[in-house]
Amino acid sequence: MLRSHNLGELNLSDINKEVTLCGWVHKTRDLGGMTFVDLRDRYGITQLAFNIETNEELCKNARSLGREYVIQISGKVIERSSKNPNISTGEIEIDVTELKILNKSKTPPFTIENQTDGGEELRMKYRYLDIRRDPVKNNLLLRNRLSLETRKYLDSIDFVEVETPYLIKSTPEGARDFIVPSRMNEGQFYALPQSPQTFKQLLMVGGIDKYYQIVKCFRDEDLRADRQPEFTQIDCEMSFIDQEDILETFEGLTKHLLKEINGVETEKFPRITYDDAIAQYGTDKPDIRFDMKLCELTDISQNNDFSVFNQSEIVVGINVKNCANYSRKQIDSLIDFVKTPQVGAAGLVYCKFNEDGSSKSSVDKFFDENARNKWKEKANCENGDLLLIMSGEKEKTRKALGILRLKIAEDLELRNPKDFAPLWVIDFPLLEWDEESNRFHAMHHPFTAPKDEDISKIESDPKGVRANAYDLVLNGNEIGGGSIRIHNKELQKTMLHHLGFSDSEAKEQFGFLMDAFEYGAPPHGGIAFGFDRLCAILGGDESIRDFIAFPKNNSGRDIMIDSPSNIDNSQLDELNIKTI
Numbered sequence: 237m238l239r240s241h242n243l244g245e246l247n248l249s250d251i252n253k254e255v256t257l258c259g260w261v262h263k264t265r266d267l268g269g270m271t272f273v274d275l276r277d278r279y280g281i282t283q284l285a286f287n288i289e290t291n292e293e294l295c296k297n298a299r300s301l302g303r304e305y306v307i308q309i310s311g312k313v314i315e316r317s318s319k320n321p322n323i324s325t326g327e328i329e330i331d332v333t334e335l336k337i338l339n340k341s342k343t344p345p346f347t348i349e350n351q352t353d354g355g356e357e358l359r360m361k362y363r364y365l366d367i368r369r370d371p372v373k374n375n376l377l378l379r380n381r382l383s384l385e386t387r388k389y390l391d392s393i394d395f396v397e398v399e400t401p402y403l404i405k406s407t408p409e410g411a412r413d414f415i416v417p418s419r420m421n422e423g424q425f426y427a428l429p430q431s432p433q434t435f436k437q438l439l440m441v442g443g444i445d446k447y448y449q450i451v452k453c454f455r456d457e458d459l460r461a462d463r464q465p466e467f468t469q470i471d472c473e474m475s476f477i478d479q480e481d482i483l484e485t486f487e488g489l490t491k492h493l494l495k496e497i498n499g500v501e502t503e504k505f506p507r508i509t510y511d512d513a514i515a516q517y518g519t520d521k522p523d524i525r526f527d528m529k530l531c532e533l534t535d536i537s538q539n540n541d542f543s544v545f546n547q548s549e550i551v552v553g554i555n556v557k558n559c560a561n562y563s564r565k566q567i568d569s570l571i572d573f574v575k576t577p578q579v580g581a582a583g584l585v586y587c588k589f590n591e592d593g594s595s596k597s598s599v600d601k602f603f604d605e606n607a608r609n610k611w612k613e614k615a616n617c618e619n620g621d622l623l624l625i626m627s628g629e630k631e632k633t634r635k636a637l638g639i640l641r642l643k644i645a646e647d648l649e650l651r652n653p654k655d656f657a658p659l660w661v662i663d664f665p666l667l668e669w670d671e672e673s674n675r676f677h678a679m680h681h682p683f684t685a686p687k688d689e690d691i692s693k694i695e696s697d698p699k700g701v702r703a704n705a706y707d708l709v710l711n712g713n714e715i716g717g718g719s720i721r722i723h724n725k726e727l728q729k730t731m732l733h734h735l736g737f738s739d740s741e742a743k744e745q746f747g748f749l750m751d752a753f754e755y756g757a758p759p760h761g762g763i764a765f766g767f768d769r770l771c772a773i774l775g776g777d778e779s780i781r782d783f784i785a786f787p788k789n790n791s792g793r794d795i796m797i798d799s800p801s802n803i804d805n806s807q808l809d810e811l812n813i814k815t816i
């Protein structure tokens with residue numbers, strides 16, 4: 237070993253010990269007679285002291301050390317005169333007797349500090365330097381603990397981790413596949429898994445009744461800020477269970493993680509149906525850390541001359557508590573916000589219920605005191621509250637108000653990342669209509685079972701068929717989703733037929749799964765958690781990027797290794813890919 241201790245462990249109990257330490261030069265301070273160097277490694281920072289009186293040569297060498305030089309020193313642990321209570325080694329320093337430079341360093345392109353001066357792209361290009369910074373390093377340590385705790389918990393209830401292949405054929409999870417050409421099978425391609433969905437179902441047929449895997453998945457989607465083309469799931473499947481068993485089991489896992497990682501004890505997770513979530517929050521992933529539910533006002537808003545409301549399918553409001561004192565400017569900025577493309581609404585009506593009992597709205601011409609008081613009652617407003625109202629087509633209006641609800645909560649600091657509010661959303665629709673392809677898509681995926689009591693509606697009212705599908709939502713983010721699966725060949729065939737697959741397409745793509753269903757497939761179901769996002773939320777952050785050691789940028793590029801990149805013509809020839 238090149239070192240006797242790490243840089244986070246020495247303290248007063250080690251006084252007078254002779255030690256050898258290694259690390260990176262964090263900072264050098266030259267105070268004339270004394271030179272101090274902060275030496276850093278993964279574990280912390282230890283102060284090195286060089287005294288010009290006792291060893292001039294050594295002290296000079298210390299002064300010439302550049303930032304991020306890698307050095308090895310030997311010396312004695314002594315008590316510090318000016319102590320630093322903020323770090324674990326803050327009461328001691330090392331009286332250095334030997335110094336060796338193990339490697340020099342160029343000046344880093346950004347400062348290796350908690351608050352760095354480096355921009356996002358620069359930090360990604362030099363990710364190995366970024367990882368030296370505490371915030372990124374700590375996120376990786378948290379990720380490690382999260383995967384360990386997941387394994388510990390699932391192992392304790394008899395789950396088995398099984399690896400499934402990465403070179404497979406397409407699984408439809410609603411995104412585009414990444415494709416890998418096969419050299420040995422000319423003109424043919426593998427797809428990288430969007431998830432191990434079909435394999436985990438086959439493991440159920442294979443009798444592995446409790447499976448999990450912390451696994452990479454690949455989806456070739458246009459990237460939003462918090463998506464990565466390759467991401468990690470905690471992927472799980474169980475046999476001989478119903479929906480209730482899955483919800484119980486994975487509520488257990490989530491509780492365990494919240495307790496171990498965040499020290500938070502959670503009550504039984506509330507449940508809401510998909511329809512109620514949309515009606516009450518305008519989204520299928522409600523943030524329930526705060527209330528501000530959507531309240532439908534249609535019936536009491538349409539019996540007068542205000543044509544905007546009269547022509548609307550729905551009139552709906554949110555009660556913003558204690559905000560009747562919002563200024564004109566604050567209200568205008570909300571109106572501007574709802575008109576941005578992100579929200580896409582035409583406008584916003586407001587009604588202030590003042591402390592003195594009077595009220596004032598932006599549509600007083602049409603809604604007198606009496607009418608405004610009806611709103612007040614229906615929306616449970618009290619004096620001092622602000623009612624914001626939107627109207628239009630049902631789905632769009634609810635969605636828009638749902639976005640406004642989040643924005644206001646953000647402004648009012650109601651979204652505290654240290655609060656955790658988990659929620660199950662259940663009873664998702666089985667199918668959703670896709671305008672572009674003009675046909676139904678599976679809302680979850682084609683292997684999801686419809687509810688028994690709804691199967692008969694599949695021809696007459698396909699939109700009304702509910703699935704045994706569920707999402708786990710945490711603080712307004714979907715962190716997990718799954719379903720009870722179809723395990724019967726005929727039903728799977730019918731389902732694929734409804735999704736527009738011809739018999740031969742269904743056989744060609746999913747014949748292997750349907751064949752397996754003929755050999756005693758047990759009833760089964762499962763769930764997958766987005767592991768990167770789970771790390772981010774438990775780490776108190778919204779963005780997943782800093783919880784991934786080597787993430788890609790918004791164009792799907794790894795700018796550190798410069799990938800994707802061109803390949804040689806000879807490689808293309810081998811793969812039988814014609815050069816353009």
Ligand code: ASP
Pocket residue numbers: 409430431432433472717718719762763764
């Ligand atoms: N395979 C699904 C997904 O990736 C999860 C599941 O149904 O278990 O979303």
